[in-house]
Amino acid sequence: MANPVSIHTYLLLLSTFLHSVHLSNQLQPFEFNALREIQQFLNYPSLLSIFNNTWDFCNIDPSPLLNVVCYEDNVTQLHITGNNGGFPPLLPQNFSIDALFTSISSLPNLKVLSLVSVGLWGPLPATIGKLSAMEILNLSSNYINGFVPLELSYLKNLQTLVLDHNKFTGQIPGWISSFNDLAVLSLKNNSLFGSLPSSISSLENLRVLAMADNHLYGEVPNLQNLTNLQVLDLKNNQFGPNFPVLNPKVVTVEIRNNSFQSSVPNEVLTSYFQLQKLDISINTFIGPFSPSLFSLPSIDYVDISDNKLTGKLLHNTSCNAHLVFVNLSSNLLTGDLPECLQQHKTEKRVVSYGGNCLSGEEQDQHPSSFCHGEALAVKVTPQKLHHKEGEAMGVVGSSLAGGIAGLTVIVGLGYWVIHRRKRSAAMKGPSTRLITEKLSTVNTVKLLSDARYISETMKMGANLPTYRAFALEELKEATDNFTHSIIMAEGSLSQIYRGKLADGTAVAIRCLKMKRKHSPQTLTHHIEMISKLRHKHLLSCIGHCFECCPDDSSVGIIYLVFQYLSNGTLRSSISEGMAGQRLNWAQRIAGAIGIAKGIQFLHTGMIPGVFSNNLKITDVVLDHNFHAKICSYNLPLLADNGGMGGSNGLKPNVRVREKDEDKGDIHDFGVILLEILVGRPIISENDVMVVKDILQVSNKMDDTARRSIVDPAIIKECSAESLKTVMEICLRCISDDSTGRPSIDDVLWTLQFAAQLQDPWRLDSHHIHQQSVSLPL
Missing domain, CATH: 1.10.510.10 (Transferase(Phosphotransferase) domain 1)
Structure with missing residues (x-):
């Protein structure tokens, strides 16, 4: 049996060693002081009391309410979530949001700042512009008021901006388009007014645009070029009159309770193969409604209630099996409720359809004459349109404080003039086009014609540039002329280089030497197959380049260009992750x-x-x-040339049927x-x-x-x-x-x-x- 004294001595030495290891990870003094000051400014909420019992902020156990993340002895993330759901704010009267952000700006490497529901009040200070490394900013559920400050535009690396549930006023600034990497823009539940700036349409990386519960109005800018946009949330505003023009890759569209008065472009919506949620309720949409929306491959939520939509529903209409919510109430629909929407067919699907003219007596249907009469009446719209415009402007005017009443009148008059001009142009009858997806130029007609693959084909190039042939000079520039110092892996016949294209895209370039035993037709077949392996859950090849080997005319060189991600493997986020970073x-x-x-x-x-x-x-x-994303899979072409295995999508093809x-x-x-x-x-x-x-x-x-x-x-x-x-x-x-x-x-x-x-x-x-x-x- 071991000597108890020796065990005690061992444990004491181990404790001393671990303590010495932690001492080597101390923060810079100014960052340490900044965290202490932040604790004082936030009035010592209970969730920050742990600061009093530690000197090692970087090793605090993370929780849903508090998390401090460090990298190389610098604070890079600060997450504080309070429970200040009441009013007035719990912070003292002498609280200074300026002083708080002055202390926060002492963390120069801060990339993520999340201060949610902690009771912040006052205008957002100009010192926010000093956080130049910021990538994610979340200040939701506070009492911050005033305009969105210009200094926010200095955060050029910003990818996520969330200012929901505050008291911001004024218009959405046009400089919002200066955030080239912005993926999430959410300003829900504030007092913002005016129209959406057209510059938003240039945010090519935008995935979420959420402006719900404000006083915004006017036409929604053309968002068709936002190929990454997945969520559009504009509900509870005064947008209108025309349905937004969107890219068909959109997943969620919520525009309920606005002033839309046009027809619904059903022929466009039915090409939205990734659409999961559509909510256009509480508007004045007119014209026919297409039941084919129920069978879109990804749809699970449809709400068209409280509009003036017409059309005849058929008993044998088909529905997506994942459809869980359908609300057709208060429209002018006739015919039979589709069998797939009848509630006795499924307990998981919620269906409402009252206030129409459907056959049967369920859910209070009108007689068929009602729907035909109303359908004729909604064609006489000019006077009603003017009336609703007056109401919309009245709501906007009454919602603003007295100090900006004069500004509201000026903005309202400007909007009225512009709106009339746009409506006059719209009445000339612009044609509605079917939006079709532009896939890679090497995708075959056969692939697109097979109905089993259409859904995935529309998704497989998502968020990827079009597959193309690269010039050798482009690849030389991307890899500093293929310098040996950036080789990621190397074999007898191939190398993998890390590089960056002229547009900033990080890539891994596979250089493969091949004996000239392949015919041009065979090579074309291989490249065509590789180009089709494009999916949002594959690390895909985005292009290639053919060249002759300068040292041997019998050898050709093919360069395959892949995506490159440096965020680690799934294992590193599960079994090797740092504290606070495990999934x-x-x-x-x-x-x-x-x-x-x-x-x-x-x-x-x-x-x-x-x-x-x-x-x-x-x-x-x-x-x-x-x-x-799967980064290593069985690519064609490589096996015939003794390609090496390993990661980055570069395994040899050992195909055995x-x-x-x-x-x-x-x-x-x-x-x-x-x-x-x-x-x-x-x-x-x-x-x-x-x-x-x-x-x-x-x-x-x-x-x-x-x-x-x-x-x-x-x-x-x-x-x-x-x-x-x-x-x-x-x-x-x-x-x-x-x-x-x-x-x-x-x-x-x-x-x-x-x-x-x-x-x-x-x-x-x-x-x-x-x-x-x-x-x-």
């Missing part, structure tokens, strides 16, 4: 769904499919929004799920066998047993049903009998079901109507 349960399920979608596309998104990909968790990388050839990838995916569950690296086949045996035993027992083997970081987050569902599909994937493994479609469906079990509110009709945009903060 939570919902993020892990989302990551697994992303990988499954990538595998599904490799298997079924083109003909022939791509199998035997030898997937590992280190072959999955995360972008800045934590979206998973055999029965159940997809089940190898399913097993590899199951191993990735194992590591997602247990939160530690699984390196060898022996590790897989051991963890699999433990998982099988615990899964047959109760919830406590299941939780005992999962990553402690997610024990309190995952619901019992969601955890059990993921464990079961994981065990099926790693079954020793390959024929017993599920298809990738079954895997994807089960994971999406697990995500719904984790967030059951999505299927609750009361909460569906209350959905809000989830922002990457």
Whole structure:
């Protein structure tokens, strides 16, 4: 038995060593003082009391209310979330928001600042412009008032700006377009007025545009060129009269309770293959409504209530199986309620359709003469239009404080003049065009004509530049003439270089030497296949370049240009992550769904499919929004030339056609799920066998047993049903009998079901109507 004294001495020495290690990670004195001052300015809320008991801010255990993240002894992220939901603010009368931001500006490397619901009040100070490294700024749910300061435009690296639920007034500044990397712009629930600046249409990276619950009005700028825009939330304003012009990749459109009075461009909407939520309720939209919206491949929420939409519904209209909410109330629809919307067919689908002229007596229908008479009446619109304009301007004028009443009158008159000119031009009858997606020029007609692939084909080039041929000079410039110092990997016949294109795109360039045994037709076939492997969950090739080898005329060189992400692998965010950076349960399920979608596309998104990909968790990388991308898969062309394996999408093609050839990838995916569950690296086949045996035993027992083997970081987050569902599909994937493994479609469906079990509110009709945009903060 060990000597107790020696054990005590050992523990004392270990403690002293760990303490000395922490001392080496101290902050700069000015950053240390800044955090202390921030604590004092925020009136010592209980969530900051931990500051009194530590000198090592960088190693405070993160929580949903407080998180300090450091990198190389500098504070890079500060997240503080209070519970100041009442009024007046809890901060003292002598609180100074200027002094607070003066202290915050002493953190020069701060990239993320989130001060949510802490009671800040007063105008946002000009010192905000000193935080030049800022990428994400969230000041929502406070009492900040005044104009959005010009100094905010100095934050050239800003990617996310969230100022929701404050008291900002004035107009949205035109300089908002100076944020070239802006992905999220959310100014919901303020007192902003005026129109949206047309310069917003130049924010090419914008994903979320949320301006709900303000006093904004006028035409929505043409947003068709915003190819990355996924969420448009303009509800509860006075926008109108014409329906917004959007890119067909949009996912959510919420424009309820505005002043839209035009027809709905149904022929355009039906090309929105990624559209999930459409809410155009409480407007005055007129003209026919197309029931084909119900069958869009991604749609799950449709609300067209309280408009003047006409049309005849048919009993045999088809619906997307994932459609959970439909509200057709208070329109001028006739015919029969489609069978797929009848509530006895599904308990999970909420359907409202009262106030129309549909057959049957359910939900208070009008006689058919009512809808035909009203449809004729809405054609006489000029007087009604003037009347509503007057009401809209009255609402805007009455909502502003007395000090800006004169300015409101001037703005209102200017809007009235401009609006009349635009309406006169609109009455000349502009034609409505079908918006079609421009895919890569090398995509074949056959791929687009196969109905099974249309949905994924529309998505596969999402957020990627068009595949193209590069000039050698472009690649030389991107790699500093292929200097040896930026080689990422090297083999006997190939090298991988890290580079940056002229437009700033980070790339990995694979240089491959080939004997001239391929015909031009064969090379073209290989390149065409590579160019089609474009999907939002694949790290895709974006171009190529052919050149002759200067040293040997019998050898050709092909350069393949790939995306490059430097945000680490999925493993680094699960089992090797730093404190505060490990993915939570919902993020892990989302990551697994992303990988499954990538595998599904490799298997079924083109003909022939791509199998035997030898997937590992280190072959999955995360972008800045934590979206998973497979970066190593079985590319064609490389095997014939002895290409080296490894990451970055550059594995040799070892294609063997055999029965159940997809089940190898399913097993590899199951191993990735194992590591997602247990939160530690699984390196060898022996590790897989051991963890699999433990998982099988615990899964047959109760919830406590299941939780005992999962990553402690997610024990309190995952619901019992969601955890059990993921464990079961994981065990099926790693079954020793390959024929017993599920298809990738079954895997994807089960994971999406697990995500719904984790967030059951999505299927609750009361909460569906209350959905809000989830922002990457």
